[in-house]
Amino acid sequence: MTSTHIPETRPEPGSSNHSTSGEVAWQRQGKLWSNLKELCELLRIPVTPSVNEEEFLFQHVQFKTGQRVHTIGQPFDTLFIVHSGFLKTVLIDEFGNEQVLSFPMKGDLFGVDGIHTKRYASEAVALSNCDLILLPFKKFIQLGRVHAELEHAMYSVMSRELVREQGMVSMLGALSAEARVARFLVSLSERFAEMGYSSKLFNLRMTRHEIGSYLGLTLETVSRTLSAFNEFGLITVDQRSIGIKDLDSLRTLRRLPPSSARSKQASKKAREAAALGRSGSTDSSSSGDLQIAAL
Amino acid sequence: MTSTHIPETRPEPGSSNHSTSGEVAWQRQGKLWSNLKELCELLRIPVTPSVNEEEFLFQHVQFKTGQRVHTIGQPFDTLFIVHSGFLKTVLIDEFGNEQVLSFPMKGDLFGVDGIHTKRYASEAVALSNCDLILLPFKKFIQLGRVHAELEHAMYSVMSRELVREQGMVSMLGALSAEARVARFLVSLSERFAEMGYSSKLFNLRMTRHEIGSYLGLTLETVSRTLSAFNEFGLITVDQRSIGIKDLDSLRTLRRLPPSSARSKQASKKAREAAALGRSGSTDSSSSGDLQIAAL
DNA sequence: CGCGAGATTGACTCGGGTCAATAGTAGTGG
DNA sequence: CCACTACTATTGACCCGAGTCAATCTCGCG
Numbered sequence: 150m151t152s153t154h155i156p157e158t159r160p161e162p163g164s165s166n167h168s169t170s171g172e173v174a175w176q177r178q179g180k181l182w183s184n185l186k187e188l189c190e191l192l193r194i195p196v197t198p199s200v201n202e203e204e205f206l207f208q209h210v211q212f213k214t215g216q217r218v219h220t221i222g223q224p225f226d227t228l229f230i231v232h233s234g235f236l237k238t239v240l241i242d243e244f245g246n247e248q249v250l251s252f253p254m255k256g257d258l259f260g261v262d263g264i265h266t267k268r269y270a271s272e273a274v275a276l277s278n279c280d281l282i283l284l285p286f287k288k289f290i291q292l293g294r295v296h297a298e299l300e301h302a303m304y305s306v307m308s309r310e311l312v313r314e315q316g317m318v319s320m321l322g323a324l325s326a327e328a329r330v331a332r333f334l335v336s337l338s339e340r341f342a343e344m345g346y347s348s349k350l351f352n353l354r355m356t357r358h359e360i361g362s363y364l365g366l367t368l369e370t371v372s373r374t375l376s377a378f379n380e381f382g383l384i385t386v387d388q389r390s391i392g393i394k395d396l397d398s399l400r401t402l403r404r405l406p407p408s409s410a411r412s413k414q415a416s417k418k419a420r421e422a423a424a425l426g427r428s429g430s431t432d433s434s435s436s437g438d439l440q441i442a443a444l
Numbered sequence: 445m446t447s448t449h450i451p452e453t454r455p456e457p458g459s460s461n462h463s464t465s466g467e468v469a470w471q472r473q474g475k476l477w478s479n480l481k482e483l484c485e486l487l488r489i490p491v492t493p494s495v496n497e498e499e500f501l502f503q504h505v506q507f508k509t510g511q512r513v514h515t516i517g518q519p520f521d522t523l524f525i526v527h528s529g530f531l532k533t534v535l536i537d538e539f540g541n542e543q544v545l546s547f548p549m550k551g552d553l554f555g556v557d558g559i560h561t562k563r564y565a566s567e568a569v570a571l572s573n574c575d576l577i578l579l580p581f582k583k584f585i586q587l588g589r590v591h592a593e594l595e596h597a598m599y600s601v602m603s604r605e606l607v608r609e610q611g612m613v614s615m616l617g618a619l620s621a622e623a624r625v626a627r628f629l630v631s632l633s634e635r636f637a638e639m640g641y642s643s644k645l646f647n648l649r650m651t652r653h654e655i656g657s658y659l660g661l662t663l664e665t666v667s668r669t670l671s672a673f674n675e676f677g678l679i680t681v682d683q684r685s686i687g688i689k690d691l692d693s694l695r696t697l698r699r700l701p702p703s704s705a706r707s708k709q710a711s712k713k714a715r716e717a718a719a720l721g722r723s724g725s726t727d728s729s730s731s732g733d734l735q736i737a738a739l
Numbered sequence: 740c741g742c743g744a745g746a747t748t749g750a751c752t753c754g755g756g757t758c759a760a761t762a763g764t765a766g767t768g769g
Numbered sequence: 770c771c772a773c774t775a776c777t778a779t780t781g782a783c784c785c786g787a788g789t790c791a792a793t794c795t796c797g798c799g
Contacts, residue, residue, distance in 0.1 A: 621755065661756090662756055664756075665754090665756075668755090683763080683764080
């Protein structure tokens with residue numbers, strides 16, 4: 150992949166560069182440097198009191214919508230922390246199909262997958278204008294030797310990421326399409342809340358296709374599922390704008406009752422009633438006490 | 445049968461220890477120790493020349509088939525490295541269903557998911573008698589401060605694990621049942637080769653149910669797929685015993701990528717070309733090509 | 740204002756999950 | 770040694786969830 154037609158990769162932050170080609174120059178609306186303390190707060194790890202020193206400053210870099218932060222195979226040397234904006238990280242398979250791995254947003258760290266092979270294993274693309282903090286790996290290692298807590302924090306963040314991916318694996322391996330979309334909405338909602346935005350009404354920064362790729366579904370299924378949630382009053386949808394109406398149901402949802410669309414036969418209509426939520430089913434192997442939504 | 449030439453994990457030297465599943469008791473009858481060098485070799489990371497010192501010794505612990513190494517929620521304090529034997533790590537969802545996350549074997553590190561929350565996020569169970577090396581996290585941290593390479597190695601191993609999980613996510617999100625099983629067999633084969641065992645004939649250490657859980661499939665589908673591979677001459681199956689007959693085909697076996705992402709023509713062309721990638725290698729004596737994967 | 744990317748919906752298909760019956764295997768104890 | 774039990778694996782029948790194909794519809798943007 151390594152598309153050659155994409156001119157910009159990492160912009161030169163120090164210079165007020167003018168864009169080549171038709172690109173507009175970097176906007177410097179945001180701050181350019183962060184100290185260690187800000188960095189820790191952003192990562193949601195215990196702040197180290199002793200390191201208020203201004204000696205360590207971390208450079209910011211801005212990316213515009215659609216720009217690549219790094220590509221697959223590119224030599225690894227720095228980690229990135231999202232200060233503002235939204236991105237996606239993707240894997241590209243042998244046929245050029247994208248597989249979305251994550252949607253980094255404020256406070257998230259990415260680029261970690263490059264440590265092992267010294268080359269980034271994934272590609273990061275800005276879904277909106279972004280302000281990122283550069284964390285040169287070498288520099289970070291040195292820092293870790295001075296401030297032990299930092300080192301530990303790094304382990305912690307990587308461990309957190311590992312756990313997150315475990316959750317993804319679990320979700321992809323076990324949940325229905327509806328449950329995946331529901332969880333996705335819930336986690337987005339929580340994320341927005343953490344960032345100080347509304348958890349009840351927000352705009353998706355990604356396309357249906359990207360959501361589907363992330364959740365292991367097709368864009369059509371994502372779209373249909375959102376529409377179904379809308380019909381059931383769980384959410385409101387209008388293109389990219391999502392309104393959360395029933396967070397609890399979304400949280401516990403496993404399967405939706407069949408739509409009133411097809412009245413094939415009344416064989417199993419017992420599911421009319423709230424087949425949402427509900428917990429307590431013991432084990433899937435045990436024969437079916439219910440195939441009602443609850444599972 | 446044919447358990448013959450498959451190296452068994454070290455037999456327990458006449459221990460009468462009876463394991464009741466569910467307990468987290470480690471027995472230490474064959475107390476062995478490894479030094480740092482052995483440990484690095486095991487983890488497949490560059491050996492640090494300067495640390496031949498015998499000062500740092502790491503304890504071994506034996507677990508018998510079925511025993512739990514750690515459980516979910518248990519306070520975290522040590523990492524584990526597999527010296528011999530086979531295990532599984534599982535997540536347990538809110539309904540008690542198991543989700544297999546990995547099958548650690550020789551040279552693998554696990555327990556890392558406990559770092560972040562200070563409690564293990566998964567459960568590790570021995571699938572055979574195992575010999576594990578304990579790596580107390582505190583001790584490791586201290587070591588890292590003395591030997592910088594170690595610290596870097598740790599980042600590397602964690603990064604490797606992260607990349608592995610990315611691969612899992614990608615697989616679960618995009619590949620067909622057949623492709624998943626095929627990949628699983630290939631990676632097992634490679635793993636056995638690395639460990640010095642036969643890559644062509646080996647015994648599965650896990651049940652169909654566990655394989656299915658790992659791959660996001662049901663045990664029936666796993667069984668059926670193995671039978672299908674057998675019929676096509678790709679492998680031989682007899683219960684737990686697997687013989688690899690056509691590694692190349694297994695490697696390239698795939699099925700339509702669900703997301704017709706990217707260029708429409710590219711994917712269209714892909715499905716024509718890429719079906720079963722039988723490279724005219726050795727043996728393939730069997731008649732014409734089957735069209736398994738064909739789209 | 741038209742163009743193209745994204746989103747929505749419908750109709751059809753089928754991969755793989757579910758249920759169920761059967762058989763091979765291992766461990767236990769008489 | 771065999772009987773008894775529990776677990777694991779294999780197969781078949783059935784069918785539903787979600788992928789595929791395709792026809793609009795909407796919206797933002799040059």
